Amino acid sequence: MLVSGFGSNLQTFIDGSQTGDLPIDIVGVISNKEGVYGLERARNAGIPERCIPHGQFSSRETFDRSLLTQLREWQAELVVLAGFMRILSNGFVKHFENRLINIHPSLLPNYTGLNTHQRVLEDSEKSHGASVHFVIPELDKGPVIIQGKLKINSDDTAETLQQRVHSIEHQIYPLAIKWFAEGRLSVTADGVLLDGEKSAKQVITFN
Numbered sequence: 001m002l003v004s005g006f007g008s009n010l011q012t013f014i015d016g017s018q019t020g021d022l023p024i025d026i027v028g029v030i031s032n033k034e035g036v037y038g039l040e041r042a043r044n045a046g047i048p049e050r051c052i053p054h055g056q057f058s059s060r061e062t063f064d065r066s067l068l069t070q071l072r073e074w075q076a077e078l079v080v081l082a083g084f085m086r087i088l089s090n091g092f093v094k095h096f097e098n099r100l101i102n103i104h105p106s107l108l109p110n111y112t113g114l115n116t117h118q119r120v121l122e123d124s125e126k127s128h129g130a131s132v133h134f135v136i137p138e139l140d141k142g143p144v145i146i147q148g149k150l151k152i153n154s155d156d157t158a159e160t161l162q163q164r165v166h167s168i169e170h171q172i173y174p175l176a177i178k179w180f181a182e183g184r185l186s187v188t189a190d191g192v193l194l195d196g197e198k199s200a201k202q203v204i205t206f207n
């Protein structure tokens with residue numbers, strides 16, 4: 001797992017793997033930032049953790065090579081980005097093709113990039129949400145595995161939307177990783193299939 005901060009999504013994976021709901025073994029957590037709570041969550045759970053500060057590297061590629069070396073040492077089969085705020089190089093993304101997953105706080109393909117909650121409000125959108133997707137070299141453009149949708153209320157602010165979306169993330173992200181771990185996902189020209197077909201389970205509406 002790669003994190004840069006608070007690590008609440010990471011915590012849902014830790015909890016799920018401990019209760020057995022999530023059939024995964026978290027082999028390690030890397031942060032590109034020192035002292036973040038995500039690393040403490042890993043330590044508290046007895047999971048190997050490591051900080052690799054990106055500022056100590058002369059280029060994106062050399063930083064990513066260091067990530068790769070550590071992930072290889074841990075024999076990571078899947079890389080989960082849980083609030084990891086660094087763009088990864090094409091070489092890294094290709095290396096983990098269809099084994100690199102991210103969560104983005106919008107209903108992709110809409111609102112790629114940053115400040116999604118503020119931007120949907122400015123555009124008077126009626127709905128918003130979060131998307132779990134495989135990562136490809138183009139930022140936030142990879143095939144979507146699952147989306148959680150909510151209706152925007154007239155009194156929503158960027159802060160309330162952030163909280164509501166975060167709580168959706170904690171439900172859809174473990175589900176997507178469970179599907180992956182169970183071998184139920186396939187990536188095709190039609191997008192991501194669940195059990196070989198497009199499933200209604202891949203878009204969930206929340207209150």
Ligand code: GRF
Nearest residue numbers: 006007008009083103104105
């Ligand atoms: C989430 O909102 C995610 O969508 C974005 O970063 C945030 C991470 O939150 N990519 P946390 O660190 O898991 O609490």
